[in-house]
Amino acid sequence: xxxxxxxxxxxxxxxxxxxxxxxxxxxxxxxxxxxxxxxxxxxxxxxxxxxxxxxxxxxxxxxxxxxxxxxxxxxxxxxxxxxxxxxxxxxxxxxxxxxxxxxxxxxxxxxxxxxxxxxxxxxxxxxxxxxxxxxxxxxxxxxxxxxxxxxxxxxxxxxxxxxxxxxxxxxxxxxxxxxxxxxxxxxxxxxxxxxxxxxxxxxxxxxxxxxxxxxxxxxxxxxxxxxxxxxxxxxxxxxxxxxxxxxxxxxxxxxxxxxxxxxxxxxxxxxxxxxxxxxxxxxxxxxxxxxxxxxxxxxxxxxxxxxxxxxxxxxxxxxxxxxxxxxxxxxxxxxxxxxxxxxxxxxxxxxxxxxxxxxxxx
Amino acid sequence: xxxxxxxxxxxxxxxxxxxxxxxxxxxxxxxxxxxxxxxxxxxxxxxxxxxxxxxxxxxxxxxxxxxxxxxxxxxxxxxxxxxxxxxxxxxxxxxxxxxxxxxxxxxxxxxxxxxxxxxxxxxxxxxxxxxxxxxxxxxxxxxxxxxxxxxxxxxxxxxxxxxxxxxxxxxxxxxxxxxxxxxxxxxxxxxxxxxxxxxxxxxxxxxxxxxxxxxxxxxxxxxxxxxxxxxxxxxxxxxxxxxxxxxxxxxxxxxxxxxxxxxx
Numbered sequence: 001x002x003x004x005x006x007x008x009x010x011x012x013x014x015x016x017x018x019x020x021x022x023x024x025x026x027x028x029x030x031x032x033x034x035x036x037x038x039x040x041x042x043x044x045x046x047x048x049x050x051x052x053x054x055x056x057x058x059x060x061x062x063x064x065x066x067x068x069x070x071x072x073x074x075x076x077x078x079x080x081x082x083x084x085x086x087x088x089x090x091x092x093x094x095x096x097x098x099x100x101x102x103x104x105x106x107x108x109x110x111x112x113x114x115x116x117x118x119x120x121x122x123x124x125x126x127x128x129x130x131x132x133x134x135x136x137x138x139x140x141x142x143x144x145x146x147x148x149x150x151x152x153x154x155x156x157x158x159x160x161x162x163x164x165x166x167x168x169x170x171x172x173x174x175x176x177x178x179x180x181x182x183x184x185x186x187x188x189x190x191x192x193x194x195x196x197x198x199x200x201x202x203x204x205x206x207x208x209x210x211x212x213x214x215x216x217x218x219x220x221x222x223x224x225x226x227x228x229x230x231x232x233x234x235x236x237x238x239x240x241x242x243x244x245x246x247x248x249x250x251x252x253x254x255x256x257x258x259x260x261x262x263x264x265x266x267x268x269x270x271x272x273x274x275x276x277x278x279x280x281x282x283x284x285x286x287x288x289x290x291x292x293x294x295x296x297x298x299x300x301x302x303x304x305x306x307x308x309x310x311x312x313x314x315x316x317x318x319x320x321x322x323x324x325x326x327x328x329x330x331x332x333x334x335x336x337x338x339x340x341x342x343x344x345x346x347x348x349x350x351x352x353x354x355x356x357x358x359x360x361x362x
Numbered sequence: 363x364x365x366x367x368x369x370x371x372x373x374x375x376x377x378x379x380x381x382x383x384x385x386x387x388x389x390x391x392x393x394x395x396x397x398x399x400x401x402x403x404x405x406x407x408x409x410x411x412x413x414x415x416x417x418x419x420x421x422x423x424x425x426x427x428x429x430x431x432x433x434x435x436x437x438x439x440x441x442x443x444x445x446x447x448x449x450x451x452x453x454x455x456x457x458x459x460x461x462x463x464x465x466x467x468x469x470x471x472x473x474x475x476x477x478x479x480x481x482x483x484x485x486x487x488x489x490x491x492x493x494x495x496x497x498x499x500x501x502x503x504x505x506x507x508x509x510x511x512x513x514x515x516x517x518x519x520x521x522x523x524x525x526x527x528x529x530x531x532x533x534x535x536x537x538x539x540x541x542x543x544x545x546x547x548x549x550x551x552x553x554x555x556x557x558x559x560x561x562x563x564x565x566x567x568x569x570x571x572x573x574x575x576x577x578x579x580x581x582x583x584x585x586x587x588x589x590x591x592x593x594x595x596x597x598x599x600x601x602x603x604x605x606x607x608x609x610x611x612x613x614x615x616x617x618x619x620x621x622x623x624x625x626x
Contacts, residue, residue, distance in 0.1 A: 055526050075529045082530045088523035092545045105532030149531070 004031040004189050005065035005079075005156040007052065012061035012071075014047055014213075021047040023213035024061070029206075031066075032187040034180070036204035038194060040236070044213040045193045049159050052191065053080050065156055076105075081150035082159040085166065087142045089134045095145050096130040102153045120152045123182070140171045147179070151186060158190045164199065176202060197237050201225070209233050231358040234279045234351055240314060242279045243325040246355055249274055258352075261321050265297045268347055271354075271361045279351035282314065282328040285343050295347045301325070303339045308332060317343065383603060389596035397593050412597035422601055425582035428494055430605070432569070432578050433562040435498035437555055440505040445551070448513025449539065453522065463514075466507035474504050478568040485572065492573045500572060501562040508561070509554055516550035517543060552613050563606055 007029040014022040022044045029035050037045040050056040052063060054075035063071040070078050081102070089098050096117060103113045121127040124144045134142055143163065150158055163179070164172045180203050183190055194200055200207050201221045208218045209232075217229040228234035234242050247258035249271070256267040258278055267276075290296050301317035304324060315327040315335070327343060335341070352362035389397075391408040417423040451459065481500060482491060490496035520543050528538035544551075566580035573581065583598045590598075 053530055055529065074534065075526075076532045076534065080530060082527065084523045084527060086521060086523050088521065088527040090524055090527070090542060090546075102531040153531075 004187060006031040007157060007189060007191070008064040009048075009052075010062045010064075012048065012051060012063060013059045014044075014051055014056060015059045020213050022051065022059075025210075025213075025215055027208055027215055027218060029189060029191065031189050033205045034183045034190045034192065034203060035206045035208060036192045036194060036200040037208050037210055038197065038200040038204075038236075039210035041195060043210040045195075045210045046161055048210070049082075049161055049191060049193050052157065053082050053159055054078050078157075079155050080157045080159060081153070081155035083143075083146045083150050083161065083163045085162045087139075087146040087166075089137075089142050089145050089149070091134050093133075094130070095126065095132055095134065095137070098134070098145055099130075099149045099152050102149060106153055108153075116152050120148045123185075124148045139166055139168075140175070143167060143175065147182070151182070151188065154186075155188060158188045160190065160192045162194055163192075165194075165196070179203065197239070201237075209236065211236075227360070228279075228351065229360050231277050231279065231353040234353070238281055238283075240282045240326045240328060242281050242351070245278045245280075245323075247276050247278050249276055261323070263297070263299065263319075265347065266295070267352065267362070268295075269362055271352060273352075273354040273356075273361050275355035276361055277353040277355050277358065279353065280325065280345055281349070281351075282326045283330075284349040285325070285327040285345050287327075287329060287333075287341065287343060289344050290346050297345045297347060297350075299325075299343050299345075301341055301343055303335055303337050303341060305337060306335055317341070386596050386599045386603070389593060390600040392593060392596075394591070394593060397591075412593050413600060416594060416597045416601060420586065421582065422579065422598075425577050425579040426601065426605065428497075428573075428576050429563060429578040429580070431494045432498045432501060433559045435495060436501035436505055436562045437558045439498065439502035440509045440558055441551075441555070443502075444506050444509030445513050447510045448515075449517050449543070451510065451514035452517035463511065466510055469503075469507055474500060474565070475567040475571065477503070478571040481568075482571060492576055494576060497569050497572050497578060498562075500568045501565055504565065504568075505558040505561050509558060512554040512557070513547070513551065516547045516554070519550075520546045556610055556613055559609055560606060563602075 007027075009025050009027045012022055012025040013020070025044070025048055037048060039045045047056060051058055051071070054070075054073060054077075058071050061071070062069050065078070089095075090101070093101065099117050099120060100113050103116060108116070117130070118127070121130055124147060126141065126144050126148060129137060129141055129145070134145065137145065143166075146163070150160075160179075164175055167175060176199060192199075192203060201224075204221060206218060206220055207224050208215045209224060210216065211232050217224060217233045219227075219229075224233060224237055228237060231244065235244070245260045247260045249267070250257045250259050250264070256270060257264050258267055258276060260278070289298070299317075299319055301319050303315060304318045305316040307314040307316070311332055312328060312330050313332055313335075315329070317325050317327060319325055325343075351360070353359060354361045388404065388408075390412055391410065392405040393407065393409050393411070396405045417426070450456075451463065478500060481496075485491040485496050490499070524542050524546065525535075525538040528542040529535060533541060564580060566578075566584045569578040569581035570584055577585065579602060583602070587595055587598060
């Protein structure tokens with residue numbers, strides 16, 4: 001009964017006239033996994049999901065569920081389910097009818113439908129709402145109904161399009177964990193679209209970061225954070241955003257150095273780029289000199305602005321010639337604007353990207 | 363203060379619209395002997411004599427049935443063509459979409475009576491002259507642009523996600539339209555049916571030209587009113603107004619909305 005599908009997309013393209021919404025997407029999604037499509041608006045993540053659901057026809061390429069090509073099938077023949085951003089719970093049907101409808105269309109027997117509706121209503125705690133109309137429900141309740149309707153017929157693939165974006169902040173955090181727990185119970189292959197990196201990091205077994213119609217990196221949240229494949233991914237993941245410096249690469253006999261204005265430091269391994277973008281995460285900069293013999297870089301700075309977020313503090317620091325960096329320290333500290341402080345970064349926490357291709361150089 | 367003002371305002375508005383109608387109803391039921399007696403406004407007794415005579419002796423009832431037939435057929439034709447067109451305008455982007463909408467509105471600048479004259483010659487050839495279907499076709503042409511424009515705005519107010527959800531969960535595109543969008547659009551469609559009904563019901567000139575024996579009520583009245591005593595004219599007004607009022611009354615719950623929701 002509980003069939004799961006491995007999803008393979010090969011060179012999926014979708015053009016809207018001149019606009020290339022998807023420009024060759026390749027991905028393999030293991031069966032039973034929960035993956036997140038993450039990217040800024042307009043990156044093609046929703047379009048890709050709609051291509052998987054069949055609501056959008058492909059311009060080119062193929063999509064497979066296991067070994068079966070489904071990219072030419074109608075949505076109803078794909079055994080997918082979808083949770084829409086607007087929930088799309090049908091207003092002219094009661095909650096019970098909404099949930100039962102996919103089963104009815106799949107010609108389940110009446111007793112079986114009743115049993116399944118009861119099961120899913122218990123699972124999502126909406127048993128007492130079954131006889132109401134959607135207009136009588138709150139946003140959070142409607143969301144649950146939408147999820148119930150999507151999982152009641154045990155689809156091979158579950159698609160969720162920014163399902164939490166219309167909920168208030170508290171409820172969003174709660175639903176995040178509930179959806180994740182639900183997936184652990186059902187193990188249906190799930191694709192979750194969001195532009196919220198916190199959702200992506202907390203929910204995804206793997207994250208596919210999309211930009212300009214293609215997937216720029218596909219990996220576990222840890223990989224994406226620690227080894228971003230491009231400067232775009234590095235800048236998109238992490239809050240506050242990573243600091244970037246465009247540096248020239250200077251060589252002497254033994255070593256390569258990165259030079260930014262008057263700052264120069266050794267690049268730990270050989271790279272082939274002439275100019276590099278050096279990325280420093282705000283949380284990797286500290287006010288104390290790192291202990292041990294870890295090689296580090298020190299910067300003399302003037303405090304431009306202090307943001308106290310309690311308990312953490314974000315410092316905006318001038319490093320000369322109009323350049324600024326942001327620093328995140330996990331505590332509150334008595335510092336005031338205009339003060340001069342020295343900050344430290346260990347060399348091994350720096351990210352190097354080729355300045356032309358923006359791809360990871362080291 | 364507001365507590366008194368609002369009801370007062372509503373009463374005034376109601377009087378403004380209902381007053382003349384009520385006076386016409388009363389006049390239609392005033393006995394002939396009292397009609398020109400100006401000493402009192404309300405007659406000593408009410409009689410259905412004029413209405414009876416109009417309906418059953420002077421052919422009013424037959425004309426009323428023709429009118430209903432014409433109105434229903436013209437709504438059916440206009441909806442059969444107009445709903446798909448309105449849906450297409452709402453859901454799809456295509457070349458010349460605005461031009462199509464504009465052209466439909468422009469058809470209204472050509473008076474139906476002008477078209478009717480040439481229609482008669484065509485109808486004579488196809489044996490449609492003096493039939494309810496013939497008049498209904500002309501009325502459908504008059505109603506159609508409104509149906510298209512009204513339904514397109516109704517369908518664009520039904521979220522496309524409702525249909526898409528239907529398709530993902532097992533309906534074909536057409537099935538999603540029939541099972542999801544159409545029921546959701548029903549209140550609006552009912553409202554435009556009323557509109558169409560009233561347009562056809564009130565249309566007198568084209569009906570007068572296109573039919574002789576099988577005239578609709580307004581055409582029948584137009585032909586006979588001038589020669590009738592005044593209380594017959596009021597009786598005619600009553601006979602015209604009552605069925606339209608009943609029709610609106612029956613269908614009014616759809617206007618308010620059937621599931622206690624607005625479509626937005």
